[in-house]
Amino acid sequence: MQDNENRPYQQCTRCIMDTTDPEISFDEKGQCNHCTEYFKLAPLYIYDGEKGDQARDALIAKIKEAGKNSDYDCMVGVSGGVDSTYVAYMAKKFGLRILAFHFDNGWNSELAVKNVENIVKKLDIDYQTWVVDWEEFRDLQISFLKASVANAEIPSDHAFLAATYHLCAKYNIKYFLSGSNFATEGILPKSWGYNAKDVKHLKGIHKLFGKIKFKTYPLLGFNREFYYTYVKKIKMVRLLNYIPYVKEDAMKVIQDELGWVYYGGKHYESVFTRFFQAYYLPHKFGYDKRLAHLSTLICSGQITREQALEEMKKDTYPAELLAEDKEYVIKKLGMNAEEFETILNAAPKSYQEYPNDEKRLKFIYKVYNKLRGR
Numbered sequence: 001m002q003d004n005e006n007r008p009y010q011q012c013t014r015c016i017m018d019t020t021d022p023e024i025s026f027d028e029k030g031q032c033n034h035c036t037e038y039f040k041l042a043p044l045y046i047y048d049g050e051k052g053d054q055a056r057d058a059l060i061a062k063i064k065e066a067g068k069n070s071d072y073d074c075m076v077g078v079s080g081g082v083d084s085t086y087v088a089y090m091a092k093k094f095g096l097r098i099l100a101f102h103f104d105n106g107w108n109s110e111l112a113v114k115n116v117e118n119i120v121k122k123l124d125i126d127y128q129t130w131v132v133d134w135e136e137f138r139d140l141q142i143s144f145l146k147a148s149v150a151n152a153e154i155p156s157d158h159a160f161l162a163a164t165y166h167l168c169a170k171y172n173i174k175y176f177l178s179g180s181n182f183a184t185e186g187i188l189p190k191s192w193g194y195n196a197k198d199v200k201h202l203k204g205i206h207k208l209f210g211k212i213k214f215k216t217y218p219l220l221g222f223n224r225e226f227y228y229t230y231v232k233k234i235k236m237v238r239l240l241n242y243i244p245y246v247k248e249d250a251m252k253v254i255q256d257e258l259g260w261v262y263y264g265g266k267h268y269e270s271v272f273t274r275f276f277q278a279y280y281l282p283h284k285f286g287y288d289k290r291l292a293h294l295s296t297l298i299c300s301g302q303i304t305r306e307q308a309l310e311e312m313k314k315d316t317y318p319a320e321l322l323a324e325d326k327e328y329v330i331k332k333l334g335m336n337a338e339e340f341e342t343i344l345n346a347a348p349k350s351y352q353e354y355p356n357d358e359k360r361l362k363f364i365y366k367v368y369n370k371l372r373g374r
């Protein structure tokens with residue numbers, strides 16, 4: 001990692017990424033590696049008219065064919081957020097038989113729960129919830145906070161993926177349609193969030209800081225993932241990469257057609273995520289995920305750079321809401337204010353300072369993607 005403190009502030013002239021990403025680099029025009037990479041990859045991942053329609057039709061046919069001996073063609077993880085709601089909406093439109101899956105880690109806002117219930121009712125689709133064991137999950141979340149690493153969402157992201165594969169296997173579903181997509185999420189600095197799949201990292205941090213043993217927390221090691229993808233042939237598909245995806249338009253559609261209600265920010269359907277992204281990350285690490293999100297929207301032509309800069313000036317986390325959330329988070333985690341302040345003030349650490357399988361995983365995925373012809 002570079003020493004950020006000695007680096008003068010610089011912001012990209014094309015997107016709005018800046019030196020708060022310690023690994024950012026700029027070319028002679030002042031354009032950064034993130035938007036440059038985005039435009040390099042866009043032809044591979046962004047919907048492009050007729051060719052895109054053909055690819056989408058072929059994909060839907062493949063999903064239907066794979067599902068013909070099952071009760072469902074696909075699974076959609078619904079968080080209640082825009083992306084996953086729109087995936088469920090479009091999948092239904094394409095005539096897919098959907099099993100909706102909601103991951104409950106105990107942090108969902110009331111509005112999120114209401115949105116999810118509403119969506120499955122309006123779309124008339126079956127629905128499964130996976131509730132994590134709160135005591136185990138809490139212990140793991142506190143472990144990540146105590147470790148002072150930037151990606152404190154690993155306990156959620158890892159369990160969500162593991163539970164998804166588990167349920168797909170259980171219901172003999174071959175396709176999992178994810179809400180992640182290139183048009184609105186293509187940019188994310190590596191140092192802001194380490195790979196949630198790395199089970200060695202997860203277990204390592206838990207071993208150092210955790211107090212109770214895992215009994216039911218869903219783990220996904222590489223062998224397990226290999227079993228699901230090769231033996232069970234479960235595939236994760238980013239449906240939104242196959243259709244024109246403009247966030248504002250999608251939001252309007254789900255509001256009008258499904259009665260979906262807006263939360264006021266990306267991923268704000270979870271109280272922890274809201275607090276984590278709007279306060280913990282910027283305050284403790286200097287990372288503001290809005291920069292990456294808005295930069296992606298600039299690159300995919302959904303907003304202008306000026307609009308993004310205006311957006312950054314807005315206070316999306318009013319002081320009263322922050323105070324309320326902070327109190328709620330501390331109480332729910334079973335900590336006291338002092339313990340929590342110690343965590344907030346502890347020096348940030350890199351994931352590299354803890355056990356991890358980064359090198360091995362990089363190598364394995366390289367071979368694995370080659371085998372799959374990617």
Ligand SMILES: [Zn+2]
Pocket residue numbers: 012013014015016017031032033034035036
């Ligand atoms: Zn840029």
